[in-house]
Amino acid sequence: xxxxxxxxxxxxxxxxxxxxxxxxxxxxxxxxxxxxxxxxxxxxxxxxxxxxxxxxxxxxxxxxxxxxxxxxxxxxxxxxxxxxxxxxxxxxxxxxxxxxxxxxxxxxxxxxxxxxxxxxxxxxxxxxxxxxxxxxxxxxxxxxxxxxxxxxxxxx
Numbered sequence: 001x002x003x004x005x006x007x008x009x010x011x012x013x014x015x016x017x018x019x020x021x022x023x024x025x026x027x028x029x030x031x032x033x034x035x036x037x038x039x040x041x042x043x044x045x046x047x048x049x050x051x052x053x054x055x056x057x058x059x060x061x062x063x064x065x066x067x068x069x070x071x072x073x074x075x076x077x078x079x080x081x082x083x084x085x086x087x088x089x090x091x092x093x094x095x096x097x098x099x100x101x102x103x104x105x106x107x108x109x110x111x112x113x114x115x116x117x118x119x120x121x122x123x124x125x126x127x128x129x130x131x132x133x134x135x136x137x138x139x140x141x142x143x144x145x146x147x148x149x150x151x152x153x154x155x156x
Contacts, residue, residue, distance in 0.1 A: 005046070005087050006039070012083040013038040042084050045073055049088045053150075054115050054132045057085045057095040066093075069115035089147060094136060097145040110138050 013019060013035035022031035048068045049055040058065050063076040066085045075082040079089065079097075089095045101107050111120070111128035113135045120128040130138075133151060140146050 005043075005091075008083050008087060009039045009042050010035070012042075045071075045084055046088060046091070049093045050091060052115070054113050055088075055093055056113065056132060056136075057089055057093055058098060059085075059095060060098040067113065092148050094132065094150055095147040096136065096139050097147065098139065100145060101139075101143045103142055107139065107142050107144070110135065110142075 016035075016038070019031045019035055019038075022028070022034070045066065045068065048071070049066060052069055055066070055068050057079060058067065059079045063074055064079045064082045064085045065072050065074040066082075066088055073084060075085075079085050079095065085095075098104075098107060109126040111124040111126060111130040111134075113132050114129040118129060119131060124130060136146050136149065136151075
């Protein structure tokens with residue numbers, strides 16, 4: 001991983017309130033152990049996001065979610081204040097910014113992105129599974145902003 005990535009993850013781990021409190025109370029070794037464990041966990045999430053072709057970040061008014069398949073990592077904050085998601089987008093993971101979408105009901109009724117390779121046949125419902133590119137196209141038609149669009153020749 002890039003040294004910048006490690007710097008951001010270290011700063012995020014050190015800033016967590018529990019680790020700050022452990023350092024303040026003199027339990028520096030425990031704080032360091034917890035920080036290292038947090039960095040290892042976050043690096044695992046990033047590796048999964050980069051190796052899964054259907055991983056993506058979604059950002060809305062209620063927070064940010066890093067979709068990794070059967071696992072999601074979320075925070076009630078914009079992507080700029082969620083270091084793991086911010087780094088994933090910086091490293092090229094697609095991001096769907098749904099904040100500009102006006103029809104949230106239509107967005108909520110979009111089919112889900114597949115994670116196991118099994119695409120459901122059309123017609124799709126809200127419980128269907130579709131490829132990531134199809135999902136991104138549908139979200140974009142509703143007004144979502146797509147960053148790191150994976151389709152060849154598209155740069156946003």
